[in-house]
Amino acid sequence: MDIDAFVMAHRGTWDRLEHLIRRKGSLTGAEVDELVDLYQRVATHLSIVRSGSTDAVLVGRLSSLVARARSAVTGAHTPAWRELARFVTVTFPVVAYRARWWWLATAFGFCAVSAVLGFWVAGDPEVRAALGPPEMIERLVEHEFADYYSENPAASFAGQVWINNAWVSMQVIAFSIFLGLPIPWVLWQTAANLGVSGGLMGAHGKLDIFFGLITPHGLLELTAVFLAAGAGMRLGWTAVDPGPRRRGEALAEQGRAVMSVALGLIAVLLVSGLIEALVTPSGLPTWARVAVGVVAEAAFLTYVFVYGRRALRRQETGDIERAPDFAPAS
Known part of the structure; x- marks a missing residue:
């Protein structure tokens, strides 16, 4: 797998997920749906990188991103009011x-x-x-x-x-x-x-x-x-x-x-x-x-x-x- 081409193809997705995670407390309904979708896609990216690359830095970045996204998704809830x-x-x-x-x-x-x-x-x-x-x-x-x-x-x-x-x-x-x-x-x-x-x-x-x-x-x-x-x-x-x-x-x-x-x-x-x-x-x-x-x-x-x-x-x-x-x- 050409790791550089993979990174170039998906960097925008990762950056977008990073941005949504930072704003998790003020997301709209559509952005919450997008957050869930990107979390699932980046988790797939992490699985691909782990199986086809030895780049520990990239694996570490994606692992951290997926973990934070999982926390944002599972911890999100509609306000009680x-x-x-x-x-x-x-x-x-x-x-x-x-x-x-x-x-x-x-x-x-x-x-x-x-x-x-x-x-x-x-x-x-x-x-x-x-x-x-x-x-x-x-x-x-x-x-x-x-x-x-x-x-x-x-x-x-x-x-x-x-x-x-x-x-x-x-x-x-x-x-x-x-x-x-x-x-x-x-x-x-x-x-x-x-x-x-x-x-x-x-x-x-x-x-x-x-x-x-x-x-x-x-x-x-x-x-x-x-x-x-x-x-x-x-x-x-x-x-x-x-x-x-x-x-x-x-x-x-x-x-x-x-x-x-x-x-x-x-x-x-x-x-x-x-x-x-x-x-x-x-x-x-x-x-x-x-x-x-x-x-x-x-x-x-x-x-x-x-x-x-x-x-x-x-x-x-x-x-x-x-x-x-x-x-x-x-």
């Missing part, structure tokens, strides 16, 4: 937006079931009698329903509510591994509890208290549950109908997206928990407490639909930026 910003403005809202018909249908079915049960309980004394002794129902309606929101210190109550709601949402998402089949049962239990409570309060003329206490936090809290259920059922359906992609590829992408929903809902449920602990039992007028809940719900829906639609137009899927590659299939 940038990853967080992408999650908030792209990943979570676009996943929620893409699953919008699933969780909107879930919300419609849930509200329909709760309303039917509520009217049934409120209008049929025999049903109310079957639910429990009159004394127990009287205590629930007169004291226990309202006292639930103020019997514990706000901080501990907020933590308790947050953990409980997060657990319900994670449970719903976890059921997606069973094709989402258990999810309607979980939703049925929640809808039944809400409908029965509303029916009992309505039968005693206390619907104003019921909605005054449920609405401030319930709008956002239930929306989070609907989103978790919709995303979970969508993942379960992907196993049945993956579309034009391979089933494994579709499930992998959708599974990673559902995990994004799970992480995002932790923050959403924290907000609803704080509202339930601080606003719901507060001395504010009912209209003011309800307004807080309506504003929180409107803000969340606006966030999802504005950022989600914008990300979808850029053909974002909510998947991780460096998702595993798949072989093309016909």
Whole structure:
């Protein structure tokens, strides 16, 4: 091998790699890709030189260059603030937006079931009698329903509510591994509890208290549950109908997206928990407490639909930026 000709042919590549290594903290995305490509090429050059030359100086220079490039490549990472910003403005809202018909249908079915049960309980004394002794129902309606929101210190109550709601949402998402089949049962239990409570309060003329206490936090809290259920059922359906992609590829992408929903809902449920602990039992007028809940719900829906639609137009899927590659299939 003519070592001088080899050096002349590739010196520009080595100098460019040296320049990128010195600037590794301020590289653009394209320059990072170039750094990785040059690292691989220079590593090949080093292998060629080692096998075809005895020039120790050149081997030493290329060995040092490859080692520094390897450190720059393996040590490079996206700043945490940038990853967080992408999650908030792209990943979570676009996943929620893409699953919008699933969780909107879930919300419609849930509200329909709760309303039917509520009217049934409120209008049929025999049903109310079957639910429990009159004394127990009287205590629930007169004291226990309202006292639930103020019997514990706000901080501990907020933590308790947050953990409980997060657990319900994670449970719903976890059921997606069973094709989402258990999810309607979980939703049925929640809808039944809400409908029965509303029916009992309505039968005693206390619907104003019921909605005054449920609405401030319930709008956002239930929306989070609907989103978790919709995303979970969508993942379960992907196993049945993956579309034009391979089933494994579709499930992998959708599974990673559902995990994004799970992480995002932790923050959403924290907000609803704080509202339930601080606003719901507060001395504010009912209209003011309800307004807080309506504003929180409107803000969340606006966030999802504005950022989600914008990300979808850029053909974002909510998947991780460096998702595993798949072989093309016909």
